[in-house]
Amino acid sequence: MEEKPEQVEESSELRYILTSRFTVSKRQLGIVLLLLGIIGFIGIFALDYIGGGREGGIGPAQHAALILMVVIALFGASLIPLGDSPA
Amino acid sequence: MADSSDTDAVYHVSTRGGVLFKALMIFATVVLLFALIVLCAYAWNLMTFPYDYDQGEGFELVDTILFSQFRSPYQNTDSYPFYSSNYPPLYHVIAAPFVWIFGESYWYGRLLSLLSALIAAIAIGFAVYREGHHRWIALLSGLAFLSSNTIYHIAPLLRQHIMMVMFETVAIVILVQAYPKRQKCWILIGLLLIIAAGYTKQLAAITAIAVIAWMILRNPRRGILWTLGFTITGGLIFAWMTLATNGEWWRQAIVANVNAFDPFQTFGLAWLWLRLHAFLIIPALLLVLHDIYFERLSLYSIWFIGSVILGAAGSGTWGAGDSYFATAIAAMCILSGIFFSRIIQRIWIFRDNYIKRFFQLARAHIGSPLQALYRIAILLIPILYLSYGISTFKMPTDGAIFGTIADVLGIEANVLDRHYDSATYDVLGYANIGHFVTADDRVAGDFITEQIRQTDAPVMSEEAGFSLVAGRDVITNPTQLRNLWLADLWDGSDLLSMIENREFGLIILRAQFYPTPALEMMGQHYTIDDVIVMNGFEYWLLRPLSSE
Numbered sequence A: 001m002e003e004k005p006e007q008v009e010e011s012s013e014l015r016y017i018l019t020s021r022f023t024v025s026k027r028q029l030g031i032v033l034l035l036l037g038i039i040g041f042i043g044i045f046a047l048d049y050i051g052g053g054r055e056g057g058i059g060p061a062q063h064a065a066l067i068l069m070v071v072i073a074l075f076g077a078s079l080i081p082l083g084d085s086p087a
Numbered sequence B: 001m002a003d004s005s006d007t008d009a010v011y012h013v014s015t016r017g018g019v020l021f022k023a024l025m026i027f028a029t030v031v032l033l034f035a036l037i038v039l040c041a042y043a044w045n046l047m048t049f050p051y052d053y054d055q056g057e058g059f060e061l062v063d064t065i066l067f068s069q070f071r072s073p074y075q076n077t078d079s080y081p082f083y084s085s086n087y088p089p090l091y092h093v094i095a096a097p098f099v100w101i102f103g104e105s106y107w108y109g110r111l112l113s114l115l116s117a118l119i120a121a122i123a124i125g126f127a128v129y130r131e132g133h134h135r136w137i138a139l140l141s142g143l144a145f146l147s148s149n150t151i152y153h154i155a156p157l158l159r160q161h162i163m164m165v166m167f168e169t170v171a172i173v174i175l176v177q178a179y180p181k182r183q184k185c186w187i188l189i190g191l192l193l194i195i196a197a198g199y200t201k202q203l204a205a206i207t208a209i210a211v212i213a214w215m216i217l218r219n220p221r222r223g224i225l226w227t228l229g230f231t232i233t234g235g236l237i238f239a240w241m242t243l244a245t246n247g248e249w250w251r252q253a254i255v256a257n258v259n260a261f262d263p264f265q266t267f268g269l270a271w272l273w274l275r276l277h278a279f280l281i282i283p284a285l286l287l288v289l290h291d292i293y294f295e296r297l298s299l300y301s302i303w304f305i306g307s308v309i310l311g312a313a314g315s316g317t318w319g320a321g322d323s324y325f326a327t328a329i330a331a332m333c334i335l336s337g338i339f340f341s342r343i344i345q346r347i348w349i350f351r352d353n354y355i356k357r358f359f360q361l362a363r364a365h366i367g368s369p370l371q372a373l374y375r376i377a378i379l380l381i382p383i384l385y386l387s388y389g390i391s392t393f394k395m396p397t398d399g400a401i402f403g404t405i406a407d408v409l410g411i412e413a414n415v416l417d418r419h420y421d422s423a424t425y426d427v428l429g430y431a432n433i434g435h436f437v438t439a440d441d442r443v444a445g446d447f448i449t450e451q452i453r454q455t456d457a458p459v460m461s462e463e464a465g466f467s468l469v470a471g472r473d474v475i476t477n478p479t480q481l482r483n484l485w486l487a488d489l490w491d492g493s494d495l496l497s498m499i500e501n502r503e504f505g506l507i508i509l510r511a512q513f514y515p516t517p518a519l520e521m522m523g524q525h526y527t528i529d530d531v532i533v534m535n536g537f538e539y540w541l542l543r544p545l546s547s548e
Helices: A026-050 A060-082 B018-047 B057-068 B090-102 B107-132 B137-146 B151-155 B162-183 B183-199 B201-216 B219-246 B248-257 B265-294 B297-313 B323-346 B355-366 B370-391 B400-409 B438-452 B464-470 B476-484 B493-500 B516-525
Strands: B395-398 B420-421 B457-460 B506-509 B526-533 B536-545
Touching: A026 A060, A026 B438, A060 B265, B018 B107, B018 B137, B018 B151, B018 B370, B057 B090, B057 B464, B090 B107, B090 B162, B090 B476, B107 B137, B107 B151, B107 B162, B107 B323, B137 B323, B137 B370, B137 B464, B151 B323, B151 B400, B162 B183, B162 B201, B162 B297, B162 B323, B162 B526, B183 B201, B183 B219, B201 B219, B201 B248, B201 B297, B201 B323, B219 B248, B248 B476, B265 B323, B265 B355, B265 B370, B297 B323, B323 B370, B438 B464, B438 B506, B438 B526, B438 B536, B457 B464, B476 B516, B476 B536, B493 B516, B516 B526
Parallel strands: B457 B506
Antiparallel strands: B395 B420, B506 B536, B526 B536
């Protein structure tokens, strides 16, 4: 009933992405989080324009979400130098 | 979490815990054990109370009774008795056999909830022991979970939330080991428990997201395959329920459950959560940071971060409250326990990276304070648990035993002149419960029930307990009608017509959760006849206006 435990050599090379060897590295996770933070930040700002006609500027919930996006982006950026070690 | 085989550096630091450490640990244990005693006393107090304590308990009992009769609680609310459940079924299905044996009663639902809380605490202790091999810290971790004001609130209620937390916690404790070891059977059990949590309460979606993210992070191929199986299984159950209830499951439990969001409620509750639990949140966060920068993100870490962020966001919705942090509290207890165990066991893994090199550089300049830091850290552990116990302290301040203890400790009531709660009842969304019910509360409940018995006409009550005890139909589920009305899914013409025709002999209001049109109609055709105080809440008894 058991598969082979995670003793097989893991790799973060993208050519292995569809194999059971692949694992996400800290660098890859960092890049994803950095992009998520940046896109999320822009998206939350854009909400005001898309929502056309909404008044009152950035509300408290948007403020919190913007701060969260900045934290995610900074956290992601700090992971990128950690290289290929598994996330 | 720790895998010493691939360490770049393992720091062994000797220490003499000594007498002071043990004395402080004993003190912390006594404080947290006292919290458990208060919880058990509170649970016993509620189990002997035959009416609603927390608004909505009675409706969960109605769901349980309907399941025991093999009837669906997901009904069309547009016609008599205008009742439907908005919660998933598992908690009520598990409680249903008790109806066959003991009849309609609150106590077994409350007992099931308490047992769920105890099982979750045991799972937390087990997880901490398995990772840290320190029995005492494992014990304190489990006790810390039960000591939380939030867990104290919901543990003895006939509500499904704590059972969801129990399923989630057990699932996580299983998956954290089974997935890396590729133990298919245990992975299957873990994922089925998450589905069970989801069909106990919808909020378990947060834990499901955390688990899926972690599985994909470890290995996308396996993660996606398991997620596919998980989604298909959960989806098939969902589809079957939707079909079996003529779509009412979808309408009542999903569509009508989208409520308005108040950011200030979120901020208030998040700040309260931080204030009460900070002594364990900080160690938990430190372990998360260690995991991500020096080891590997554990499922516990992702679960913790996910449940804090998404739980906090959800806590600001109408009808939500501090209970939305319960899952984060379970994760916090596990992570802080593992963190403390690692300090005591003196084994840490620090992979070589820029952060480690920075600290090595700093050590080269200021010397190595590691030994001294460790001695302080070890003494800090019981102090942190002790501080946490004080921070989450709550107890009744009257009665022969608790009154005496409160007098000795100099604890004064800050709630209803008979209860102390370190959280107070002042934060928006914090459940104003935790105080014990009294003989007067029971007399008040009996009085309201007697008023129902004295009328032959139907009775509409904002809480189901009075109608159940009086042996009458439970008519309406006010919060559900309100949700449907706000979602533009409510056709209240039949109910409004009954109110307008003054067909109800008595209407009992507590929080006026009904849709505004229904409340307005009541205002035009009914008048307040009496106000009864029960459990610290006012119950308005409305009678029909005379016809002239």
